[in-house]
Amino acid sequence: DTAVSQTPKYLVTQMGNDKSIKCEQNLGHDTMYWYKQDSKKFLKIMFSYNNKELIINETVPNRFSPKSPDKAHLNLHINSLELGDSAVYFCASSHPRVTEAFFGQGTRLTVV
Amino acid sequence: QKEVEQDPGPLSVPEGAIVSLNCTYSNSAFQYFMWYRQYSRKGPELLMYTYSSGNKEDGRFTAQVDKSSKYISLFIRDSQPSDSATYLCAMRAYNNNDMRFGAGTRLTVKP
Numbered sequence: 001d002t003a004v005s006q007t008p009k010y011l012v013t014q015m016g017n018d019k020s021i022k023c024e025q026n027l028g029h030d031t032m033y034w035y036k037q038d039s040k041k042f043l044k045i046m047f048s049y050n051n052k053e054l055i056i057n058e059t060v061p062n063r064f065s066p067k068s069p070d071k072a073h074l075n076l077h078i079n080s081l082e083l084g085d086s087a088v089y090f091c092a093s094s095h096p097r098v099t100e101a102f103f104g105q106g107t108r109l110t111v112v
Numbered sequence: 113q114k115e116v117e118q119d120p121g122p123l124s125v126p127e128g129a130i131v132s133l134n135c136t137y138s139n140s141a142f143q144y145f146m147w148y149r150q151y152s153r154k155g156p157e158l159l160m161y162t163y164s165s166g167n168k169e170d171g172r173f174t175a176q177v178d179k180s181s182k183y184i185s186l187f188i189r190d191s192q193p194s195d196s197a198t199y200l201c202a203m204r205a206y207n208n209n210d211m212r213f214g215a216g217t218r219l220t221v222k223p
Contacts, residue, residue, distance in 0.1 A: 031209050033209075033211075035213075041120065041198055041218070042215045042216070043213040043216070044213070045210065045211065048210065050209065056209065056210055094209070100146075100158045102157075104155050105154060105155050106153070
């Protein structure tokens with residue numbers, strides 16, 4: 001059983017398009033995250049949701065909008081994609097204030 | 113200055129060598145210190161964590177935290193080719209879900 005699963009694994013799209021990445025966790029965690037990892041492997045937090053409420057919203061462009069229909073799901077919608085959005089996007093989950101975060105396999109987004 | 117600094121390497125060592133990986137940080141509120149391992153095209157997975165200062169050992173891995181110097185280390189003894197991966201340090205404050213990562217050090221252990 002995959003603990004944190006993301007779809008799709010790969011996404012190639014043209015500039016200006018709108019796309020969504022889905023994330024689901026079956027660990028019963030209350031907190032879910034979206035991270036962006038650039039080509040230099042730097043992992044930066046974008047959003048954090050605790051029990052369906054946004055608790056961290058780093059300074060990311062408002063073209064990025066997280067949606068949490070329930071505490072097991074956290075989707076990421078991106079409008080008007082730009083070349084600089086190309087990266088690997090990781091979903092993760094954890095219990096609140098517990099050290100270990102479990103990461104998904106990542107979604108490799110390429111904007112052409 | 114970034115909150116968490118980590119030399120991205122790459123670092124290449126022969127099998128059996130002792131590996132030392134390090135991070136420095138600037139936020140004195142950080143209390144939890146973690147090391148994640150990331151294999152190519154996979155998500156990061158937690159390797160070790162330490163609360164506050166001190167050492168922690170788990171098999172061939174030892175994590176050290178020196179809060180006075182704002183410096184953390186991960187030592188790998190008897191390194192194996194299977195240890196080849198990117199190692200990311202991460203840290204967060206108490207009662208805070210916001211985890212900050214270093215840039216990651218890419219390690220290759222050659223047979």
